[in-house]
Amino acid sequence: MNITRTWFSAIAAGALLALASLAPVHAADDVTYRGLGGQQGIKNIVATLIPLIKADPRIKESFVDTDMKNLAMRLEEQFCALTGGPCVYEGEDMNDVHRGLKVTNAQFNALAEDLQIAMERNGVPSHVQNKLVAKLAPMQRAIVTK
Template sequence: MPAFRFLIAILLAAASLQVHAADDSLYNELGGSAGIRRVVADLVPALQADARINATFDGVDMERLAAKLEEQFCEVSGGPCKYSGKDMTTIHEDLKVSRAQFNALVEDLQAAMRRNDVPSRTQNRLLARLAPMHREVVTK
């Protein structure tokens, strides 16, 4: 009987360790890391040029911001990346970001995706995954 229990324990352990492949369809629809890099490369200058929000980025290392956005969009879309930046609450707590500023950034992101031929459905899927960050970013 002990051998039988041991076999059952092994089978249960194996069943609990099943690894499910991550859904990387959004990552692929965005064009993988190259597509995300193009969108971010288009987005960052747009943020700097947008009079509604550009003051928020005064003194910010924009190359680092671009790298962190690439990581974040990659991870959120199901890609192989891991976001290595600080959490959204910590980053934004002293910035006093308003809902209007948040919406401006989203508009700039949508425009960057359009300019890079990201289909509307794919844009909406990415925005839906990023939307929960709203409550961590908007502090004003």
């Protein structure tokens, strides 16, 4: 075996790997993000979700004093970041946000149902809906305080 050829092949392979790492590719973990329609899709879902929350008799009273514009922005960031998008969630920790609110499992589930309705209305496939809900489900421990 020619040592020069082996050495050149190793350098060429290293250079290709370095170039590949610079190429803008979708990460394997952004499939859910893309399934939601990217940033615009998430924005549309949240825009559909907020009126559902405000109209839902099971939870609307819990949001009377909430800055809904800020909530929408934080939900967009959170959904984007959780699903592998380019966003960074800059909101507060879920424990801090929900401390003292006495959120029940029924309220948590009502919000999850409203989110699924919002995703359906925006044409999100059910397997993608399930992936987002699965990423949000662990937050239940921090949110449900009653």
